Amino acid sequence: MGFFANLFQKKKYTESVVLIDISANSVAGAYVRYIESEIPCLLFECRLPIEVREGEPQDLAMVRSLQTLGDELIREGAPILLRATGDGHSDKVLVSIDSPWEEISVRTEKFERKDPFMFTKNMVTTALEKTNPASSEKILADESIIGTILNGYGTNDPYGKRVHRASVIVISTFINKDISKSIVSTLRSIFHTKHVVSIAGRSLRYQAIRAAFPHEHDALILDAAGSLTSVALIRKNLFTAFIEVPTPITNAESWIETITSEFTELAKQYPLPRVIFLLANESDISSLQQALTTTPQIGGFNSLWLSDNPPKIVPVLAGTIAGLIRQTATSTPDLQLHLMALYYQQMLYLNHAYI
Numbered sequence: 001m002g003f004f005a006n007l008f009q010k011k012k013y014t015e016s017v018v019l020i021d022i023s024a025n026s027v028a029g030a031y032v033r034y035i036e037s038e039i040p041c042l043l044f045e046c047r048l049p050i051e052v053r054e055g056e057p058q059d060l061a062m063v064r065s066l067q068t069l070g071d072e073l074i075r076e077g078a079p080i081l082l083r084a085t086g087d088g089h090s091d092k093v094l095v096s097i098d099s100p101w102e103e104i105s106v107r108t109e110k111f112e113r114k115d116p117f118m119f120t121k122n123m124v125t126t127a128l129e130k131t132n133p134a135s136s137e138k139i140l141a142d143e144s145i146i147g148t149i150l151n152g153y154g155t156n157d158p159y160g161k162r163v164h165r166a167s168v169i170v171i172s173t174f175i176n177k178d179i180s181k182s183i184v185s186t187l188r189s190i191f192h193t194k195h196v197v198s199i200a201g202r203s204l205r206y207q208a209i210r211a212a213f214p215h216e217h218d219a220l221i222l223d224a225a226g227s228l229t230s231v232a233l234i235r236k237n238l239f240t241a242f243i244e245v246p247t248p249i250t251n252a253e254s255w256i257e258t259i260t261s262e263f264t265e266l267a268k269q270y271p272l273p274r275v276i277f278l279l280a281n282e283s284d285i286s287s288l289q290q291a292l293t294t295t296p297q298i299g300g301f302n303s304l305w306l307s308d309n310p311p312k313i314v315p316v317l318a319g320t321i322a323g324l325i326r327q328t329a330t331s332t333p334d335l336q337l338h339l340m341a342l343y344y345q346q347m348l349y350l351n352h353a354y355i
Contacts, residue, residue, distance in 0.1 A: 012036040015348070016081060016090040018073065018191055019340045020066070022183070023098045023201070024227040025050055027065050029073045030329075030337045031081045031090065034348060040341040042327040043084050044077035045334055062101070063182045070190035084328075091193040095183065096340055098201035098226035103138070103174045106242045107131075112165040119150060119166050121159045128170065139180050141198040142173040146207060147239040154238040169239050173200035199343075201336070202230050208339040209277055210234075211346040212321050218273035220311075222259070224280040224288060225336065229255070231262060233270060241266060252291040259292075260301045267304050274311045282335070285315050 013036040021028040028047035032040050048069050052061040082088030109127050111119065124145070132140055147169035148158040158166070175183075175198065187196050202223055209221055217237040223230045233241040243262050263272065280288050292301055292313055302310040314320070318333030325338045 013348075014085075015092070016085055016087070017344055018090050018093045019337055019344070020069070020093060020095045020187065021047075021098075021201070021334075021336045021340065022062065022066065022095065022101055023336070024100060027062065027069045028334055028337055029069050029077070030334070030341070031073070031077045032341045032344070033081075033085060034345060039324055039326050040345050041084075042325055042329055042337065042341055044073070044080045045327075045329050045331055045337050046072055046076070047334055048072070059101075059176075059179050059182070062179075063186055066183065066186050067190070070187065074190065080329075090191065091195055093187050093191055093193060093196045094340060094344055095187065095196060095198045096201045096204050096336065097141070097173070097175060097183070097198055099228045101175060101179055102141070102200045104200045104202055104244075105172050105174070106169065107172070108167050108169050110165070110167045111163075114164075116162045116164055119158060119161055119163050124168055132172075135174065137177060138174040139177050140172060141175045141180060142200065142203065144171045144173075144199065144203050144207060145169065146171055146203075146210075149238065154236065171200070171203040171206070171242075173198065173203060201226055204343050205279055205336075205339055206232050207346065208343040209279070209316065211342055212324060212339075213277070216275055216277075219275040219277060220273055221277045222279070224255070224278070224284065229259065231259075231266070233266065234273070235270060240270060252287045255288065256291040256301060260304070263301065263304055272304055272311070274305065274309075276311050276313045277316055278313055279316045279335075282317065285317070289313055289315050 015034045017032050017034065019030040019032055026047050026049050028045065030045035031043045033043055034040055046069070048065055050062050050065045052058055078088040081090070109131060111123065128143055145168050148155055149167045150158055150161060150163045151165060180198070184196050188194060205223055205225060206221055219234045221232040229245040231243040232239065243266065245258055245262055266272065278285060278289055293310060305311055316335065318335045318338050321338055321342060325341055327333055
């Protein structure tokens with residue numbers, strides 16, 4: 001009986017992935033194990049500072065730090081992966097890259113015909129290939145579709161339906177060609193794989209937050225985790241607007257002034273949701289949250305909501321999404337790596353790897 005039960009039982013999909021995060025001042029890496037119908041398991045993680053030597057270009061210091069990180073992952077992390085899975089090798093590497101190493105752009109591609117037509121994934125792929133912004137100095141590292149609207153209604157399952165009109169919202173990641181080549185060649189050499197996939201850190205964090213909090217259909221995502229701050233507006237479960245603030249955080253006071261100015265312009269176009277997800281470095285997030293909640297009621301940040309009740313600010317820490325990630329690594333949880341693990345799991349579902 002047991003033999004026939006095993007014979008017809010579907011084998012669970014499993015995969016081991018290396019996560020690499022490249023920020024302005026540090027690099028981090030992790031080994032994550034994915035098993036169908038289970039939450040991701042983070043087996044090992046570490047983060048190292050980017051230490052720039054005298055007279056050394058910042059990009060060379062970053063690549064050198066990346067090599068050191070890779071050596072640490074192979075030396076310390078691979079044996080842990082081997083004990084947990086029986087195989088100490090992973091042939092997939094996901095790289096999250098933040099400014100100043102990347103640039104992102106957001107655009108909408110529209111499809112409309114007089115007669116109903118079948119909306120397909122191939123149709124979208126062809127359209128994106130034709131409209132990719134060309135650049136002699138930068139490469140298109142990633143294009144992520146973060147929203148799809150069919151006949152005026154948002155949907156997470158758009159393909160194979162007959163429609164009159166459709167639109168997709170796309171975030172594109174651009175990286176300097178020389179820097180991208182250095183990153184990819186370094187990681188391929190370390191992990192002996194050609195499967196290295198890059199994505200902008202801000203794009204990844206947006207998509208991970210949407211996966212972590214699917215019940216929040218109206219929200220603002222205030223992302224100060226990188227060297228630049230960005231704001232994404234979600235209305236009725238649809239990506240509605242994106243603002244990039246080209247001002248690094250120097251202190252909370254100047255930051256809140258800039259953010260208030262940007263939110264004021266946004267409020268002229270849309271009602272502002274009452275939920276704000278705040279992402280920032282752990283050392284900054286408390287002071288930034290306090291700056292947002294203690295502004296003057298008149299003329300300050302909170303006055304934008306035209307209510308005596310201030311908006312709900314949700315600081316996103318590793319502990320906030322602890323129920324979605326299992327960590328067996330003994331190090332302090334790293335939010336960016338946890339969001340990366342959550343993002344990759346979402347991609348597995350969307351690409352039907354678990355089916």
